[in-house]
Amino acid sequence: MVTAYDAMEARLLSGAEIDIALVGDSLGNIVQGHDSTLPVTVEEMLYHTRCVRRGLDGPFLVTDMPFLSYNTSQKEAITNAGKMIKEGGANGVKLEGGAEISSLVRAMTRAMIPVMGHVGLKPQSINMTGGYKVQGKDLQGARQVIADAVAIEQAGAFAIVLEGIPPDVARAITSRLSIPTIGIGAGIHVDGQVLVFHDLVGWSDRPLPRFVRPFGSVGLEARKAVLAFSESVRNHSFPSPEESYPETAIPPGEILPRKE
Ligand SMILES: Nc1nc(=O)c2c([nH]1)NC[C@@H]1CN(c3ccc(C(=O)N[C@@H](CCC(=O)O)C(=O)O)cc3)CN21
Numbered sequence: 176m177v178t179a180y181d182a183m184e185a186r187l188l189s190g191a192e193i194d195i196a197l198v199g200d201s202l203g204n205i206v207q208g209h210d211s212t213l214p215v216t217v218e219e220m221l222y223h224t225r226c227v228r229r230g231l232d233g234p235f236l237v238t239d240m241p242f243l244s245y246n247t248s249q250k251e252a253i254t255n256a257g258k259m260i261k262e263g264g265a266n267g268v269k270l271e272g273g274a275e276i277s278s279l280v281r282a283m284t285r286a287m288i289p290v291m292g293h294v295g296l297k298p299q300s301i302n303m304t305g306g307y308k309v310q311g312k313d314l315q316g317a318r319q320v321i322a323d324a325v326a327i328e329q330a331g332a333f334a335i336v337l338e339g340i341p342p343d344v345a346r347a348i349t350s351r352l353s354i355p356t357i358g359i360g361a362g363i364h365v366d367g368q369v370l371v372f373h374d375l376v377g378w379s380d381r382p383l384p385r386f387v388r389p390f391g392s393v394g395l396e397a398r399k400a401v402l403a404f405s406e407s408v409r410n411h412s413f414p415s416p417e418e419s420y421p422e423t424a425i426p427p428g429e430i431l432p433r434k435e
C-alpha cells in the first residue's frame with residue numbers, strides 16, 4: 176500500500192504492482208505543510224480522493240477518515256464515510272483506533288462500508304500520547320495493542336494497519352488475525368507494508384523517521400532539473416529554435432513598423 180494525493184501519483188501507482196492506494200491524512204503534513212494531521216477536514220480528504228479516483232486504474236482505493244470526522248457520533252461517521260465512497264469514489268475508509276471504536280466499525284461494515292483499521296502509533300492521538308511514540312513496548316502496552324487489533328477484526332474490518340510497534344508485537348498480531356496486517360514501522364512480520372509516496376521516492380530533504388527507506392532520490396533529481404532550467408534561461412540556451420514555433424514570412428518592418 177502506498178499513499179496518493181492526486182491523479183498523477185494515482186497513475187504512477189496504477190502501473191507499479193501496488194494493491195492499495197491510500198489517500199492518507201498525512202497530506203496534512205506533505206501537501207498542506209502542517210506539523211500534524213489534526214487540521215485536515217472531510218472536505219479536503221474528499222477533494223484529494225476525487226483527484227486520485229480520476230487517475231487510479233487497478234488498485235483498491237482507501238481514504239483516511241480525518242480527525243474528529245468519526246468520533247463525534249455514529250451517524251456523523253457514516254455520513255462522512257458515505258461521502259468518501261459516494262462522492263469521492265473510495266472503495267473503503269481507514270479509521271485510527273482500537274476497542275473503543277469497535278462498535279462504530281461494526282455499524283459501518285453493517286452499512287456496507289469496507290473499513291481498514293489502524294492501531295499502535297496513531298498520529299491523530301499525539302495530544303493524548305505526547306507525540307509520535309512507539310506503542311506496545313512493555314507487556315501491558317503490547318497486550319493493549321493486540322487487544323485493539325483483535326477487537327477491530329472482530330468488528331468486521333477487512334485489513335489493519337500496524338504503525339510504530341515492536342516487530343514481535345506485530346508478529347503476535349499477524350499470527351492471531353486472519354485479516355491482512357499492513358505495517359509501517361512495525362517490522363517484517365506483517366502481511367504487507369505501507370509507506371508515504373513522498374517518503375519512499377526520496378522527495379523530502381528533511382531527516383526521515385527510522386522506518387522510512389527512500390527507494391529513489393526524486394527530490395534531488397527535481398532540484399537538479401529546476402536549477403538546470405533557471406541556468407538555461409539566464410544563459411539564453413532555452414528555448415532553442417526547435418523549442419520555438421516557426422518564424423513567419425512577414426517582412427520584419429511590417430510587424431514592428433518603423434518610427435516616422
Ligand atoms: N511524511 C510522512 N510520513 C509518515 O509516515 C507520516 C506522516 N508524514 N504524517 C503522519 C504520520 C506521522 N508519522 C510519524 C512521524 C514521526 C515518527 C517518529 O518520529 N518516530 C520516532 C519514534 C519515536 C520513538 O522511539 O518512540 C522515530 O525516531 O522514528 C513516527 C511516525 C507517520 N505518518
Ligand SMILES: CC(C)C(=O)C(=O)O
Pocket residue numbers: 178197198199200201202239336338359369370371
Ligand atoms: C502512513 C499511513 C498509514 C497513513 O495513515 C497516512 O498516510 O495518513
Ligand SMILES: [Mg+2]
Pocket residue numbers: 199200201212239298
Ligand atoms: Mg493517516
